Amino acid sequence: MTKTVFVIDDSMMVRRQVGDLLTNLGYAVVEAIDGVDALEKLAVTKEAHLLVCDVNMPRMNGIELLGCLAERGSTVPIIMLTTEGDPELIARGTALGAKGWLIKPVKPEFITATAKKLAPLTE
């Protein structure tokens, strides 16, 4: 059964890099350009199995999105993919339920390993 991964980043380049990687593994990918766009698309997508989310984005950043989803009781695992490495920010993300923190540039092996662990594809 295929699983759906949201790739949330204001950079088209990053959405393409991560999206292509996950599509090639067999995931269905939904792209969102920021937190607001992600919430709108999550509202109409029946199932989301993993969110890969940037931090610095316009309108609603990744930390705000984490907070919003935590308030709604979402159980979809979220990993952050960002240039931010400040331990205080990582601690805030952890407190809001982030399952992983990847520092850009994208390392394909970490994306694929994390996706397979948090949203395993079944035969």
Next chain:
Amino acid sequence: MTLLALGKPAFATMTSHLAGAVRDLFASYGSAVDLRTGARPALEEGQMSMAVIGYAGNGVRGALILMTTETAIGAWLTAAGVPDADCEDALGEFANMLLGRLKARLLREGIAIFSTTPTTATGTRLRLSDPPGHHAWSFFEGPGWHLNVRLEATFERDFAPNSARTVSCPPEAGDFIEL
């Protein structure tokens, strides 16, 4: 021992770390980059693309500006595995990644900064006015391309590194932290 602790002025410390951050960023894409010390930035008359990303921290604020050609960005995109991606978008993301690396280095100095999202522009005869405070261009040369980087910083009178925010070994680009 940090550069600030060794007595290096704050802006010189930031520009030193910027050079290291540029080298690290492009090394992660397999490109060796040289800082052309003493060289004048190549502000060409032809079409150039520019990305501006602002930052602010305790007692310091400014911007990081990247200016280069579409040929250069095309080479970076090929190295990143997305050769047909949008050049302006990619330049903005490279500015974001570069500032991220600079932020990690500055954390070791006790300087914590937060950044804006990038703004990009493309055109001919792009010129920038001089900002208040400090600014400096650095000229980098990669394999078949060059990159002009301007760092701007304005320090308030009470600026001082915050030892409580010093992180001796912050996460590096490419790291994965399982939470």
